[in-house]
Amino acid sequence: MSEFLLSRRTLLKSAAAGVVAAPFAGPLERAAAAGLTIGIIYVGPRDDFGWNQAHAVAAVELKKVPGVTVVEEENVPETIAVQKTMESMIKLDGAKLIFATSFGYFDPHMIEMAKKYPDVEFRHAIGLWQKDKHPMNAGSYYAYLHQAHYVDGIAAGLSTKTNKLGFIAAKPISSVLQNINSFTMGVKKVNPAATVQVIFTGDWALPVREAEAANALADAGCDVVTCHVDSPKVVVETAEKRGIMCCGHNASQASLAPKGFITGAEYKWATIYKNFAELLTKGQKLPNFERGGYDKDYVQNTAFGAAASEAARKAATAAIADLKANKPYVAGELKDNKGAVVVPAGKVVDNYDVFLETTNYLVEGVVGSIN
């Protein structure tokens, strides 16, 4: 016993010596890299098969740009911690551009830091930057993933046999509702008889409830399911196990459903990140409110899977071509699923209309409610 303690003490002594010596080991500030340093902050793990991974994949692409150094931090909560992470990236790593990728980072955290560090550019994924309200060195960028969900809907609408499709969604917030609606609009366009049943799980990552929801939808006769949750892995795997078809979300899940995969909606953040890096390197001003979809190569659809029929592939490919040409797909008369008109007859909603980003309704054809 005493021998063990003795040897332990020796061990402790050397460890303590190391800790004491550490302060004298060298300067904290890293010699500022000659090029541009960009900080990217994630709210979850970088390998989540979903939202965070989509950004991390883009970070890998960004690192390949000459002269660009990327510093990343994962699992940063939406508290004062993220403010300190930003400050640390600025002060210690010399970051000149910060990408904050979670909803809750925007207000107040990113806004506060943008006020405190006017020489640094801050950009937030999805946030709604407003010129009269927010600092000019802050901004938001967003990719219209709903366009890819619309393409999903077209392919799914032509693949379903039961005319019942399912959508598993996290929270009834604007960006989620938009995806449910555009998926449904795609389905209804090619298959007016079909309906989309929506289930809200209540939070971004609830794997057990997501699996239950997928099973419930399969039991209810749905033969295609898709989702908007942080990581679609569970939904896609459950659908495959139940022998029904599925569409993906956020990143590619094609490998998880070799039989039932149709296509999926994927972000292509790398395009935005590389553009921003290039602009800053050239000394140009970054846009404060950057939006785009297929027309700017900000989103894409996963390569068709085994379950996509010939008709589905053809119609989806045609829809993609239209979106690439920036043709609008939302037009009146559009009703919500309670019968109220949201887009009057004759009106066409431009793809860049901010109206789409303030969605607070479910369109006709969706079975389910927000409240």
Next chain:
Amino acid sequence: MTAESATPVRGRTSDPEAARIRLLTAIEAVIVPVGAVALAAALFSVFLLTLGKSPATFFELLWRGGFGTAFSWQNTLIRTAPLIFTALCVAIPARLGLMVIGGEGALVIGGFAAAVVALPVMGVLPAWIVTPLMFVAAALAGAVWIGFVGWLRHVRAVNETIASLLMFYIAVAILNFFVEGPLRSPADPNKPSTTPLDPGLMVGSIPGMDVHWGLVVGVVVAILAHLLMSRTTFGFAARVTGGNVRAARAQGLPVGRLMVAACALAGATAGVAGYFEVAAVLGKANASLIAGYGFTGILVSFLARHNPLAIPPVAVLFGGLAAAGGLIQRRMGLPDASVQVLQGLIFLIILVSETIYGRVPFLTAEKRR
């Protein structure tokens, strides 16, 4: 095997023998946890070596990111305040032998209550009325939340550990229901939140620092908790209950009421943590309140051996770990989980080290002399 049980004489006495033993006990209470942390660091170094990373770099970054510069210190201290409160939420009931681990729920409910109580009166009443109102609402909500856990334990013998943990999920559900439903502000379509507080209701920073007043309040509350536990009859009765419930009952102590009161006090501290998150950081109540402070507080309290006075320094240590975590990720390419591995090791070894008390050879020999 607590520090107290090794002390034959308590209270003020001039007996040099008793003073010597008290000193030895105090030394023991410091070297055992410090040794445990050091052992955890050594084991973690082995873990790093197997990953092919340098432990020297790791601990250097840990030091520099947490404590090495003025910026690091502020980064550390700003994370310390909520940990002091949530650790007290564990420490106070622990003195009665109750293991409450649901402080996170009280924090969430406290923060939510603070934001809600401000909604109808902000802009109507002056800030010097609304601010105390928010503070009291948060403390009360937290007190009711964990007090209920104590009450369940007293009247229905429901295990307080499980009850408080499960009530955390209820707290999250309540918050989400209101924030995404009736109390949702239309200002932010993508992050459901309550209406933002007036800027005048926000808690400012300690002059000359980037750290809000929550830190000072936290230290004061820790000192008050210490005085309550060591200098009052309530504290004495609580410690007797913690030592032996049946003996306490036999002595006629109101064990049930003590349990409920201690839990309510504990919940109030966690509720105040919620107040500061809302009024000093977020400016509104939303799901960002659920940040894990309540669960890290459990580790802090254990490492402080449920001693309120030891909680602030230990909370600083954990605040430093969190502050340095980012730098370690960025400079060493380690996943965030690596710092959690270190925290987990510290926690496990602290638990094991409880068995060392009274067995440290040179101290034990000294005492017997």
